[in-house]
Amino acid sequence: MNNSSNTWQQALAEAFTDLDSLCHYLQLDPKKLQVLKEYQQFPLKVPRDFANLMTVGDPNDPLLRQVLPLSQELIEQPGFSADPVGDLKALATEGVVHKYQGRLLLISTGACAIHCRYCFRRNFPYGEQQLASSKIQQAIDYIQSRPEITEVILSGGDPLLLNDEKLANLVKALNKIPQLQRIRIHTRIPVVLPSRITPDLLAVFSESRCSIIVVLHSNHPNELSAQVETACQNLKANRVNLLNQSVLLKGINDNAEILHQLSERLFALGVLPYYLHQLDKAKGTAHFEVDDNDALELLEALKQTLPGYLVPKLVREQSGAPYKHNLY
């Protein structure tokens, strides 16, 4: 393990996993926050780099709200379920989710660097359904036998939490599939744990025959620090195409000015805004939901103030549908 590996793994080991410690760090009283006491089923996890971007003493900080377990998670709401986008129905073989023509998704790990309370896979049975090393060849065979598949999406969990050796082996195996043109990586890591973007990781990308697309997941301009900017610059310098997807979240980014600033800041980092997702209705996330009419009003405001290439597509994923639906 070289020094850069040490740095990010050490940062991961030092992440907050305990609510009292996080509140103490932010000088907040957990008794005043209506927190969820039994949060171990979906544990708290917040890297210190991310916590450092929160405003001390502000219980409504938009970054804190994304990771704070609240008692509202226990409220049952009709239409909210454990598998809101039909991942389990679309499992083709272990760790392989095949929903759309021409592309499929690998659940490359169940681990994440941060636990986002609105996560659509917060109830996913990763134990049984992530792509174990022993099942990679089975997944490769599945892709190889379908010449129409030209793109593979690495998802999770967060694929960049795989160590360099595992990720390099997976990318090399995918590169050997003749028809494959693109490897798309959906990750929150460059935003929440930028020290993970190491020279060894960049070498895995720059040596890939298939084009690499990294789809970041940033929801708020306050997340995009100078360290995140450096991580993005290094990715771009190594032939990685950068896009961003956000989730529209009540009380966090359901504000035209915030979304405008997010698009502007992303572009300054060399990242194009790609999707603004309506919330996937995962059990325990109803308090984040933004009404469709309000979402469309926000989109209209963005269209009026930003060039078209900085306006993300407002979309919703529907279980069983052949693609994501635009809301407009």
Ligand code: SF4
């Ligand atoms: S990083 Fe992605 S997969 Fe992990 S908890 Fe957050 S939203 Fe879910």
